Amino acid sequence: MGQQNRLRSLTSAKTATIVGPIGQIRLKRPDLLHDELLNKCSVPLEKFSETNLDSGVSRLSTTAPGIPSRQHWKPVIDHFAQILMAFRPMTTMRNAATAVVLLVIALLGVEFWLQRKSMPTMQGVTSRATAADQRLLVPSAVCHHELQRMLKTVHQASPASGNHDFRVNSFGCRGEEPEVPAPEGSYRILVLGDDSICGTGVDEHETVSAHLQRFLSKQTKVRLEVINCGIPGYCPLLSWLKFEH
Template identity: 40%
Template sequence: MFRRTATSLKNLLAAVLLLGLALVVAEVGLGWLAPPKPPAVTSQADAAVQRLLVPSATRHHELKRSARLRMLGGPEFKTSSLGLRQTPDSRTGRNALRVLFLGDETVLSARVGSKESLPGRLEQFLERATQRQVHVINGGIPGYSPLLSWLAFRHELHRLEPDLVILHFGMNDVTDDAIYRRRLVSGEHATVCANPLLDEFADGTGPLVRHVRDSALARTALQGLNAEAELRSLAEQYQWTLGNADGLKLRIQHAIGPLRRFANAAKKQDFSLLVTTSPVPWQVTGSESFSDLANQLPDTQWPVAETLPSQILNAACRQYEVELCDPANAFRSFEQADRLYSPASVELSAYGNALYAREIAAKILKTSQFAALFESTGVATVSDQSLSHPSGKH
């Protein structure tokens, strides 16, 4: 009896040792074949910009503060103590008009130098037209939606005391808003959107549990079950631009909701507000120069005739008594529309930044409430000729 029990225990111990050895080999093998990747700070921004970002407890994520950053293939730039991209020759004099430009990666323009960025171009056009010092503050953060821009302004950026706030509404912001709104928490004194990565950092688990959770085996087993959904397909991200807004009514209402908050703040804090938007390639031109994008939108006829986004934004801005700059017609009439975008991308090129900035500047200078800020004696115009050879990459 004793010998039989000992044999059983010996076999059990051998099985446990073999299982342990197999797990060790599997862990080492998976760790070598699939080394751990840094967790994505946000699922709504490309992998190329994740290294620039850190989680936030109030606005989901932000640029690293007081840092030198560089996106792959782009120039190095510095960030301020507020986590905003700095311009080397920023105007800080008392007489400089302060314009805060909020938005996502379109506004940040991390792939080009500060002078070729969207805020940089706008600053040049406004100064040239008004002969006045203008400081356009780059408030672009990759993956942002108007909701996160509002939280950033509400919690910190209002302290910059801008004379004019420009809010860029991207064509993918309806999808972005739906992702971030799941994390939105409204308290008695503030509304915040905490990044789920902060939950992991502060979950109170012991070192053994964290080691098991972070192992290669656990990563493989839980692959796809991350705290936030992976970046959607192109068609899902931009669904409302494709003439198919079925089931999106509530999402669209939520996405444009922050416009009302900005409008109310503008009245209380005495700053002017302008909402802007820019079209994506399939709203502008044919698919010949965008085969990669066209393959991701197989059932889309380029250019899309549907103008639903423009109609909705126009209606919302009229309701909230806010001016809107929609340069879609200027983009469509540009002779080489394909050059307005980076290759195989919805991202604006240096040409696109220049055209978008030109249209915003024209809107500002032709609208009395904005033009009065500059005390200009006249309105200068910027012709297509100035866009023919923009400096920087395109």
């Protein structure tokens, strides 16, 4: 009887609000709720607990006219879920492809950065020589720098000078290899200086040493050999060190 009184008190108002899983329903004839509950409930009213009463009201609210029930929306939700599952493999593949592309770009960026960082800065052997003559020189522990020994190349000191054959002997001097030891009765003249003596812009037979060789050969019958020891970028001190060593 207590539960029936509770049910009657629930329906005694002019309006009643039923709370269900899809929202609230306001009834204008709450007096009909009592009869509906008595007719539709599958268990005796005296066995209703508070939980059963709430669930019964919820079940009734879901079948109110004009409001779709949960069962009505279930096929739509299931169909929408199937559509999403169909696109799930494509999304996974797209994410994987994007990750691979980003990884490759990152690796290329790191490789480029490391190469730029580890790449030595191209510096000339000496600031006193031209950029074209720099490739003829190598550092020296004794006299700062010298010609690359046993070098044979075609050199262009400037666009105006053109290309010239350039050779260096084992002593680091331009020209052919001198005979060791010197022939008996001969004299050797060592010409020191910078690129003007070396003659990087002219052929070997047009250097100062070659002209001096021809001039002295006409002036005396003594066998003379003039050795070109001019080095691009040399000063008097470096020339003296070259002569000493």
